[in-house]
Every structure is written in C-alpha cells, then in structure tokens.
Amino acid sequence: MSAQAQHQYPLNCPTGRWTMFSTILATSMAFIDGSVLNVILPSLQKDLAANGVDLFWVLNSYLLMLAALIIVGGSLGDKLGRVKVFKFGILVFTIGSALCGFSQDITQLIAFRTIQGIGGAFMIPGSLSIISAVFSREEKGKAIGTWSAATTIVTICGPVLGGALADAGLWRFIFFINVPLGILSMVALHLKVPESREPGASSVDWTGATALVLSLAALTFGFLEMPEWGYSHPGVILSLILGTIFLLVFVIIEKKVKEPMVPLDMFRDKTFSGVNLLSFFLYAGMGAVMLFLSLNIIQIQGYSQLQAGLTFLPFSLIMLVAARKMGELTGKYGARRFLIIGPTITGIGMAWFSFIGMTDGPSEYWTTYFPPFLTFAVGIAITVVPLTTAVMACVDDSKSGIASGINNSVTRISGTFMNAILGAIAVLIFGNYVIEALEAVSASDLMKAEVMGEASKLGEASAPENYNDEWSKKINSIFDWGFLEIYKMVCWISASLAFLSAAIAYFMVEGKKV
Incomplete structure (x- = not known):
C-alpha cells in the first residue's frame, strides 16, 4: 500500500x-x-x-x-x-x-x-x-x-x-x-x-544506533556498579567517560549522516x-x-x-x-x-x-x-x-x-x-543508613560485616538466621526504616x-x- x-x-x-x-x-x-x-x-x-x-x-x-x-x-x-x-x-x-x-x-x-x-x-x-x-x-x-x-x-x-x-x-x-x-x-x-x-x-542509521547502544550500556554499567566498586574505581570512571563519549559521537553522527536515525531538524x-x-x-x-x-x-x-x-x-x-x-x-x-x-x-x-x-x-x-x-x-x-x-x-x-x-x-x-x-x-x-543505625545500637564489627552483606538486597534484606529474637527485630527494623528513607x-x-x-x-x- x-x-x-x-x-x-x-x-x-x-x-x-x-x-x-x-x-x-x-x-x-x-x-x-x-x-x-x-x-x-x-x-x-x-x-x-x-x-x-x-x-x-x-x-x-x-x-x-x-x-x-x-x-x-x-x-x-x-x-x-x-x-x-x-x-x-x-x-x-x-x-x-x-x-x-x-x-x-x-x-x-x-x-x-x-x-x-x-x-x-x-x-x-x-x-x-x-x-x-x-x-x-x-x-x-x-x-x-x-x-x-x-x-x-x-x-x-x-x-x-x-x-x-x-x-x-x-x-x-x-x-x-x-x-x-x-x-x-x-x-x-x-x-x-x-x-x-x-x-x-x-x-x-545503524551507525547511530550502535553508538547509542554503547553509550547507554556504558553509562548504565558505570552507575549500577558504583555502589559496589566505589566512586573512584577505574572501571566506574572509565565506563562513565566512555558512555559520555559515545553519546557525543551519537549526536555528531546524527548531525552528519545523510539519513539520521533521529532527524535533529524535527526538534526545531x-x-x-x-x-x-x-x-x-x-x-x-x-x-x-x-x-x-x-x-x-x-x-x-x-x-x-x-x-x-x-x-x-x-x-x-x-x-x-x-x-x-x-x-x-x-x-x-x-x-x-x-x-x-x-x-x-x-x-x-x-x-x-x-x-x-x-x-x-x-x-x-x-x-x-x-x-x-x-x-x-x-x-x-x-x-x-x-x-x-x-x-x-x-x-x-x-x-x-x-x-x-x-x-x-x-x-x-x-x-x-x-x-x-x-x-x-x-x-x-541504604548502606549508609544501615551502618549508622548499627553504630547507634553498638553493634560489633562482626555483626556490622554480616548485616552489611545482607544490605545489598535492599527491601529483601533480613537479619541473619543465627541472630536471637531481640537482635533480629532490631536489624529488621533498621532495614525497614532504611528502605522507607x-x-x-x-x-x-x-x-x-x-x-x-x-x-x-x-x-x-x-x-x-x-
């Protein structure tokens, strides 16, 4: 048709x-x-x-x-x-x-x-x-x-x-x-x-699409791995830099290619x-x-x-x-x-x-x-x-x-x-909230390490099974209020x-x- x-x-x-x-x-x-x-x-x-x-x-x-x-x-x-x-x-x-x-x-x-x-x-x-x-x-x-x-x-x-x-x-x-x-x-x-x-x-425009995929993937990887690796980790920094570069490359491609994936003139x-x-x-x-x-x-x-x-x-x-x-x-x-x-x-x-x-x-x-x-x-x-x-x-x-x-x-x-x-x-x-709350209740270093291992689960986090009822209630309350924050x-x-x-x-x- x-x-x-x-x-x-x-x-x-x-x-x-x-x-x-x-x-x-x-x-x-x-x-x-x-x-x-x-x-x-x-x-x-x-x-x-x-x-x-x-x-x-x-x-x-x-x-x-x-x-x-x-x-x-x-x-x-x-x-x-x-x-x-x-x-x-x-x-x-x-x-x-x-x-x-x-x-x-x-x-x-x-x-x-x-x-x-x-x-x-x-x-x-x-x-x-x-x-x-x-x-x-x-x-x-x-x-x-x-x-x-x-x-x-x-x-x-x-x-x-x-x-x-x-x-x-x-x-x-x-x-x-x-x-x-x-x-x-x-x-x-x-x-x-x-x-x-x-x-x-x-x-x-396959070239533009490829640049956009690489940009989004690199930026996503950098941000999501930041909590585990840290702000200053070379992998995080390199990933964010590459993501930004590929995003700029995408814009340049769209300006110069004859038939762009995103015709920038539409945004006029x-x-x-x-x-x-x-x-x-x-x-x-x-x-x-x-x-x-x-x-x-x-x-x-x-x-x-x-x-x-x-x-x-x-x-x-x-x-x-x-x-x-x-x-x-x-x-x-x-x-x-x-x-x-x-x-x-x-x-x-x-x-x-x-x-x-x-x-x-x-x-x-x-x-x-x-x-x-x-x-x-x-x-x-x-x-x-x-x-x-x-x-x-x-x-x-x-x-x-x-x-x-x-x-x-x-x-x-x-x-x-x-x-x-x-x-x-x-x-x-969430991690910062949990560690501050643990310090406030005078948790031991071993307990801090065990609880912070659970904290990566966010809302699914719960007190380790070997804790007694009193500490389990305290830890689970910390997790709940931390997630609410x-x-x-x-x-x-x-x-x-x-x-x-x-x-x-x-x-x-x-x-x-x-």
Missing part, C-alpha cells in the same frame, strides 16, 4: 476492528512485562538469589535495547513495511519471553531480557504507525484513544495476574503467557491487516521538543515511583504480591472511563491544557506517597495508599492520550513511525537513566520531575488545537 492509499478505513469496519485487536494484543505484551515486573520482582529476587543491583539490571537490560533500537524499528517499518516489521518484532519478543521463563539464574534472565528488548524495539513503534496508516484522519483520534485505553487497562491489570502467579510460585508464567498471545497477534496481522509503507522512507518544532522533554521527565518519575512503591508495599508493608497487584486497579478503572473521552477532548480543545493539568496532579499524587510511613498492611490501604493512588491515576489518565496525540500531530504522516519511535525511545531512555542513577543512589543511601526520597524526586513536566508544557507546547 502506498502512502497515497493510506487513511481509508473507518474504526468500526472489519479491517479497523482487526487492526485494533492485533495492535493492542501485541503491544500489551510489552507493556504488561514492563508493569508486572514491579510486582513479581520479590519472588524473582528470592528464587534467583539476586541482589538489589541485579534487579535494576533485569529492568535496564530490557529498557536499554528498547531505548536504543526503537527508532530503528520505526524507520524499518516505514521503509520495509509496517506490518512486516511489526510481526518480526513480535516473533523476537515471543522467543525472548519463552527464554526468560526458562532462566535458571539471574545472569540468564538479564541476557534473555535483552532479547525481549530487541523484539520490543521492532514491535512497539509499529502499533501507532499502523493505526496512523490504516485509519482515516477523522477516525485517527478515536483509534489512538481506544488503543491507549485498551493497552493501559491491560497493562494495569497485568500486576493482578502477576501477583497471583507470583504468590503461587509461578512467576515464570508471566513470560510464558506471551507465547500464545504473540502467535495469535501474528496470525491476525498476517491475515487481516493491510500492509503499508512509505516509498521514500529513509535508510536505517517547539511543540515536538516540548512533548518529548515532558515525556522524558514524567516517565522517569513515574517509572521510579511505581518501582519503589511496589517494592515498599510488598517487602516492607507486608502486602502479598496479589494484594500489591490489586492496588493498581484504580489505574485500570480510571483509564477505562477517561482515556477515550480524553481523545475527544484533546481533539476539541488541544493538548496543552491537559499536559499542564495532568502532570501537576500526577506530581501531587507522587508527593503524597512520601508522607506514608510504616502501616499495618492491607487493612489500612483505603486510608493510606488509596487516596494518593487515585490522585496519581487521575493525573496519568489526563496526560497519556493528549501526549500521544500531540507527538503524532507534530509531524506529517510520512514520519509517523520515526516520531513514534523517538517518543518511545525518549521514555525508555529516561527509565534507563533513572533506574541506573536512582539504583546507585538507593544502594549507597530511600522510598520517600524517590517519591519527592519523582514529584519534582512531574512538576517540571507541567512547566515544560506551559512554556513549550503550543495552544493550538491538535
């Missing part, structure tokens, strides 16, 4: 329905894996004997490949065929998911998550570009709203399923479930969804630059607060993993009500006001979380975590659809895949940096990033209708 033959189907025709079904089903696999991991991390950590840094690598090995290659995936779709590249991404993601389920140790899981990330990079940008190519311009806003609502609902329901499976000792099935979903979506795409491509689409559009900056800071904060919130309520507050998954249901219900309506409101009033209001409300919810200390567990959920969860969910519901729509409206249809890829890459890069930097800070602050710090950092996102929308997003 040529560019001229696109934009011809209504949402409620058979082709429209199959397009929505296959793109939502496939994209949901990637989004579920992103959200459900926060809930199953405690089971995964225990079964695979992982420490705190290992957990951040499980998250970042996926995000790193996704961030670096997602723009390549969008470009390849425009050039070779969006449906074809989308199916290839689903295949790789499905294989990676199966391998993750069979992982026997944390190193294997980290490696197989990398394969998942490669598949996701070729899969995720295809969904919106296929929708943009298939539907008429009048129907596109409703289609994007439906896609956003459905994928968000599935994503938020994922933790409930993940929590139930994790409590039953079946966390591996979170990965295995992607196999039938992947096969079904590939069949539907092959049989029912028309192919589309841009005959004049640019070539793939003030609104396009604004929504991507907003995405970077908002998603960085959102990912951080959701991760530490999940670990807090499971490992510190005593929620089961199923109960932790159920705490995410306000997201599902609010998105069900709000997402499609937000698509209509964005079309009527424009994105700007919603991109100011939404992140502001989100930031209030994030800050609210920080005021919750030690609780008596799930029995106090409605008076402790539910009000800020509700506020947080309302803010995100107001933001998601206008943000997605604004990104796609800033470019013409021939660059829809690249625009989607850039925005998705920005959100994943923000998550990669946030996990690496906050992971390092969290381990360092870093959790509160993350909440305030995340809230600040959300407020910064609202300010960016105020100054950089144009007020015209989208």
Whole structure:
C-alpha cells in the first residue's frame, strides 16, 4: 500500500476492528512485562538469589535495547513495511519471553531480557504507525484513544495476574503467557491487516544506533556498579567517560549522516521538543515511583504480591472511563491544557506517597495508599492520550513511525537513566543508613560485616538466621526504616520531575488545537 492509499478505513469496519485487536494484543505484551515486573520482582529476587543491583539490571537490560533500537524499528517499518516489521518484532519478543521463563539464574534472565528488548524495539513503534496508516484522519483520534485505553487497562491489570502467579510460585508464567498471545497477534496481522509503507522512507542509521547502544550500556554499567566498586574505581570512571563519549559521537553522527536515525531538524518544532522533554521527565518519575512503591508495599508493608497487584486497579478503572473521552477532548480543545493539568496532579499524587510511613498492611490501604493512588491515576489518565496525540500531530504522516519511535525511545531512555542513577543512589543511601543505625545500637564489627552483606538486597534484606529474637527485630527494623528513607526520597524526586513536566508544557507546547 502506498502512502497515497493510506487513511481509508473507518474504526468500526472489519479491517479497523482487526487492526485494533492485533495492535493492542501485541503491544500489551510489552507493556504488561514492563508493569508486572514491579510486582513479581520479590519472588524473582528470592528464587534467583539476586541482589538489589541485579534487579535494576533485569529492568535496564530490557529498557536499554528498547531505548536504543526503537527508532530503528520505526524507520524499518516505514521503509520495509509496517506490518512486516511489526510481526518480526513480535516473533523476537515471543522467543525472548519463552527464554526468560526458562532462566535458571539471574545472569540468564538479564541476557534473555535483552532479547525481549530487541523484539520490543521492532514491535512497539509499529502499533501507532499502523493505526496512523490504516485509519482515516477523522477516525485517527478515536483509534489512538481506544488503543491507549485498551493497552493501559491491560497493562494495569497485568500486576493482578502477576501477583497471583507470583504468590503461587509461578512467576515464570508471566513470560510464558506471551507465547500464545504473540502467535495469535501474528496470525491476525498476517491475515487481516493491510500492509503499508512509505516509498521514500529513509535508510536505517545503524551507525547511530550502535553508538547509542554503547553509550547507554556504558553509562548504565558505570552507575549500577558504583555502589559496589566505589566512586573512584577505574572501571566506574572509565565506563562513565566512555558512555559520555559515545553519546557525543551519537549526536555528531546524527548531525552528519545523510539519513539520521533521529532527524535533529524535527526538534526545531517547539511543540515536538516540548512533548518529548515532558515525556522524558514524567516517565522517569513515574517509572521510579511505581518501582519503589511496589517494592515498599510488598517487602516492607507486608502486602502479598496479589494484594500489591490489586492496588493498581484504580489505574485500570480510571483509564477505562477517561482515556477515550480524553481523545475527544484533546481533539476539541488541544493538548496543552491537559499536559499542564495532568502532570501537576500526577506530581501531587507522587508527593503524597512520601508522607506514608510504616502501616499495618492491607487493612489500612483505603486510608493510606488509596487516596494518593487515585490522585496519581487521575493525573496519568489526563496526560497519556493528549501526549500521544500531540507527538503524532507534530509531524506529517510520512514520519509517523520515526516520531513514534523517538517518543518511545525518549521514555525508555529516561527509565534507563533513572533506574541506573536512582539504583546507585538507593544502594549507597541504604548502606549508609544501615551502618549508622548499627553504630547507634553498638553493634560489633562482626555483626556490622554480616548485616552489611545482607544490605545489598535492599527491601529483601533480613537479619541473619543465627541472630536471637531481640537482635533480629532490631536489624529488621533498621532495614525497614532504611528502605522507607530511600522510598520517600524517590517519591519527592519523582514529584519534582512531574512538576517540571507541567512547566515544560506551559512554556513549550503550543495552544493550538491538535
């Protein structure tokens, strides 16, 4: 299908329905894996004997490949065929998911998550570009709203399923479930969804992609190994220097190459630059607060993993009500006001979380975590659809895949940096808190060494089994309050990033209708 033959189907025709079904089903696999991991991390950590840094690598090995290659995936779709590249991404993601389920140790899981990330990079940008190519311009806003609502609902329901499976000792099935979903979506795409491509689409910038992969990998390695090796370790310093150099090389490549992976001239559009900056800071904060919130309520507050998954249901219900309506409101009033209001409300919810200390567990959920969860969910519901729509409206249809890829890459890069930097800070602050608390209770040098050996596990840390009841209670209390300290710090950092996102929308997003 040529560019001229696109934009011809209504949402409620058979082709429209199959397009929505296959793109939502496939994209949901990637989004579920992103959200459900926060809930199953405690089971995964225990079964695979992982420490705190290992957990951040499980998250970042996926995000790193996704961030670096997602723009390549969008470009390849425009050039070779969006449906074809989308199916290839689903295949790789499905294989990676199966391998993750069979992982026997944390190193294997980290490696197989990398394969998942490669598949996701070729899969995720295809969904919106296929929708943009298939539907008429009048129907596109409703289609994007439906896609956003459905994928968000599935994503938020994922933790409930993940929590139930994790409590039953079946966390591996979170990965295995992607196999039938992947096969079904590939069949539907092959049989029912028309192919589309841009005959004049640019070539793939593999050199730029390689530089970006090396930069993100080196920076991630440097930050995450910093707590164990120390600030001044040659390996940490060299890794951070190399990461910075490769990032500069990437920018130089993008300026000079004939057909860049990231066309820098797209950022001359003030609104396009604004929504991507907003995405970077908002998603960085959102990912951080959701991760530490999940670990807090499971490992510190005593929620089961199923109960932790159920705490995410306000997201599902609010998105069900709000997402499609937000698509209509964005079309009527424009994105700007919603991109100011939404992140502001989100930031209030994030800050609210920080005021919750030690609780008596799930029995106090409605008076402790539910009000800020509700506020947080309302803010995100107001933001998601206008943000997605604004990104796609800033470019013409021939660059829809690249625009989607850039925005998705920005959100994943923000998550990669946030996990690496906050992971390092969290381990360092937690360790310092524990050692100071041990000195305050006059612990022996041997006890300090034994307890600090546990401290690398963060929220999973517990007193050594050979300690008597009195010392076990003291040590576990130190661990709990130490984790709450870093959790509160993350909440305030995340809230600040959300407020910064609202300010960016105020100054950089144009007020015209989208």
